[in-house]
Each structure stands twice: as C-alpha cells, then as structure tokens.
Amino acid sequence: MSFIRSMPARGLLEAMFVLLTIGAIFATFLSRRRVRARAPLPPGPPGIPFVGNVLDVPHLQPWVASWNLSSQYGDVISFSTLGQTTIVLNSVAAASDLLGKRSSKYSSRPGPVVSISQILGLDWSLAFMPYDNHWRRVRRLFWQHFHPNVVGQWQASQALESRRFLRCLIDGQADIEYTTKLSLSRSLLSMACGVPAEEVGSSFVELLNDVEVNVSEAFSPAVLALPWLRRLPAWCPGGYWQRKLEGWKLIAQRALELPFGAARNVKNGGDAKPTILSNLSGTQGENEQENTTTLTKSITATAFLAGTDTTAVTLLGFVCAMLLYPEVQKRAQEELDAVVGPNRLPQFTDRASLPYVNAVVKEGLRWHNVAPLGIPHNCSAEDEYRGWRIPKGATVMVNVWGIMHDPEHYLNPEVFDPGRFLKDGKLNEDILDPATVMFGSGRRICPGRHFADNSLFINIASLLHVFDIKPAVDERGATIPVKYSMTSGLVSMVEPFECSFQPRSTAAEALIRDEFDDE
Secondary structure, rough: HHHHOOHHHHHHHHHHHHHHHHHHHHHHHHHHHHHHHHHHOOOOOOEEEEOOOOOHHHOOOHHHHHHHHHHOOOOOOEEEEOOOEEEEEEEEEHHHHHHOOHHHHHHOOOOOOOOOHHHOOOOOOOOOOOOOOHHHHHHHHHHHHOOOOHHHHHHHHHHHHHHHHHHHHHOOOHHHHHHHHHHHHHHHHHHHHHOOOHOOOOOHHHHHHHHHHHHHOOOOOOHHHHHHHHHHHOOOOOOHHHHHHHHHHHHHHHHHHHHHHHHHHHHHHHOOOHHHHHHHHHHHOOOOOHHHHHHHHHHHHHHHHHHHHHHHHHHHHHHHHHOOHHHHHHHHHHHHHHOOOOOOOOOOHHHHOOHHHHHHHHHHHOOOOOOOOOOOEEEOOOOEEEOOOEEEOOEEEEOHHHHHOOOOOOOOOOOOOOOHHHEEOOOOOOOOOOOOOOOHHHHHOOOOOHHHHHHHOOOOOOHHEEEEEEOOOOOOOOOOOOOEEEOOOOOOOOOOEEEEEEEOOHHHHHHHHHHHHHO
C-alpha cells in the first residue's frame, strides 16, 4: 500500500486502469465459463483454436455436408467461425420449436445478411429486411394480395399465361429455362403491375438471371461465415466484392425500377387495369410519412423477382424429373385424360379431382429445393434449447434439403415418387407436406406461397395434358443423356439439361392453338 501511495498521480491512474481492464477481462472470462458450464453450444465438429470451423465451411452444396454431420451430432449442430456461431437445424421438430414457437427471437436476419443486402442495394427486398416495423408494414401490404382468400382473383391470369407458355413450347422455343422464366415473368408482371405480355421480353429474363447470380455469389456460405471477406480491398485475394460491387448495385437498382417503370408506361398509355400496384396506390393517404412510390416499388419488385425465380426453378426440376421418371408422366396423363378429357385444357376447378397431379406438385417441391438452407435467421436474444445454449447474435439455418430427403419422412428420398403422398386414391394427410418446410418458418414464412402453389399446379397440369416431355436428340438422332444435379448458392438451380416437348396428338396441338387464339 505504501508503494501505491508513493506513486505519482498519473502513474496511479494508469495502474488503476490496467487493473480494471484485467479485472474486466477476467470477469468476462469467468462469466463465459459459467454460461458454458450451465449450457453448452449444440454439438458440432471440433474446430481449430481461435478460428473455429473456418476450414469446415463447405463451398459446394453445404446442405449435404450439414445433413451428413447430423448423423454424427444430431439434428441440431453448431459451427463457430472466428467467434460467430452458426446453428443448423436438421429436423422439422427443431425448426418448429425455434423458428415457429419462439418466433419473437428468431424472425430477424443476421447482421451479415442485412449488411450484404444494403451493400448490394437489395435492402428493399422483403426477404432480406431486418425484423422491424418497416418489415411488418411491407409484409402486411404484401400479404393483403396473396392470402388464400384473395389469390383466386389471379387464377384467370395464371391460366392465360400457362396457355401462352404452351404456345411458346409448341412453336419451337427449345430453351426451356428461358421460356419458363419468360412465361412466369409475364404472369407476375401482369398481376402485379398490369404489364401486357407482349411488353415483357428478354430484358426481364436477363435481369432475373443477373440477380440470381449476384445473390448466389454475395450470400455464399463463405461470406456469411466470414463476413470480413466483403471488406477486403479489390487487389487482395478474395476481394472480388469490390471489383464487382458497382455492377451489382446497378443491377439491384434496375430490378427495383424496371417493373414499376413498365407499369407506368402502361398507365400513361391509358390501358391500365386493377393490379397490386394500383391497389397499393389507392390505399395510401396523403399524410403517409413513408414514401409511397418507394414502398410500391419494393413490393412489386419483390413479387416479380421472388415469385418468378423460385417457381421457375421448381418447374425446371419437375421437367427434369419427367425425363428421368417417364412412368410418373404416364400415370399423371392417364388421370388428366380421365378427368379433363381431350377437348379442353385443365382448369383450377379440376384440381380437387386430380389427386395424382397434386401429388406431382408436392413431389416437385420436395425433390428439388429452391433454397436448400433457406434464408438465415438471427437469434436476437440469448436462448436455451434442449439444454444447449443459443447465443444472442447466432445465425440459425434450416436444412430444408436434409429434411426433404430424410428417409424417416420419405422412403427412398432420392427417387421422384408422387405416390408417396397418396393413400387409397386420395392425398395422404399423414405424410409431411413439403410446403410446410419449403416456404420458410415462423413469421418469415413466404407470403406468396399460395400464389406459387396455384402457378405450379396450372402449369404442371397443362404441360402434362398436351405434351410428352422427352429427352432431346443430337444431330445423329441419338438420345442426349439427362443427369439431375443441383447448383450451389442461396438459390439452387437445376444444372442445364436438354429436352423436347412433343404434342401428344394432333388434337392436342390444335387444342393449344385454338384455346390460345380464343383469348
């Protein structure tokens, strides 16, 4: 004590600061030890000191790696990368318990997701917004146009665009990916903005493709696990962010403006019709503090991008499955022949009488998963689950692909088998419905899921009714092999394949042309 009393005032202050700092560090250490002793993190692969599981983050199809780890560590596993905790949920029970029953803690997006969307200029997208009052308002307005009691009003437009889709295919447009995206773009833009089909061309499809590529790169597992990668300078290895950033921003801005601009041109031409855009504009009062135009752009652009891309991916997966499982195609066509008959195209009123076609829709959702790990959730408050600690700020992901390929739910999950959803000739309600997993969980569940389901039904039923979907042939007449494979990324596409659409009969070909020309 005499030593301390003899120290100069400045030295005494410095000594006290050092002691307090050491004390704070020690207290934090003890506190963390107590928390760890009380509740450990969920099990997971052992990491390297200081850097954790950096080397364990897979770049290609991480959903497969996570599912394989679940056989060793259980349905809830954790990773740590430079102090950031990621929790992967590999079961319906865990996803429901956390994201559903405790949605107040798990409805926001992780910091990296929010900041990346801001950097890209995609912060207007409902999918990437943090959970706050602005998100609630945007989602509420979005839901008003997509809940089950109102999606019926869009069925006529969806049926019309499905007929245009058939016409494009019969006229020899062989690029199935382009044609599918073009058809769905026309459907969404007609409904959302009132844009006539002839005004929707290749520029919209190119925009969809550009956004898809950018999102897959920007939200890669490596960047989400190691968010500091996005701050690397352009000259540094891995600094591709800075080199591409300006181009990405321009694409995001164009995605926001293009649907709204196309609708404005229609309105100026005096040919406007009731749409989501017109309904939104009519419900906004003059005293609204938020910019009405910005809000409307956000909702219509989100509907266009999310609704088109995800449904297109599922339809492409279905087409690939028909090439690999022709017996499924034949059985669905037999049901359509019996219920719909040869003199017309399928309608929404036929749906209740087409259990096998409905099962094909469900199996299409299950077999190829558009977002195999969903969009990450954020744990906003310290939580405990099954005796494990879920720290505040942890990233929580649902392994959608793993759940959809769990043999406990689906026997032979790699096989495309719609019959798994049937029992005694009717849809089996005892088997897990893929829609309860595929469209997200809790408060973040996709508000456009009912519209997407209708779109899948009318397009799948129409395609099967009039076409035989067959492998393409080369210039020598040999069949081109088809192989199913998924791309990596936040949105997983089907790897490109070739096919042909052959009318089932001359009557079917005439039906397509006559029905379309009657509109």
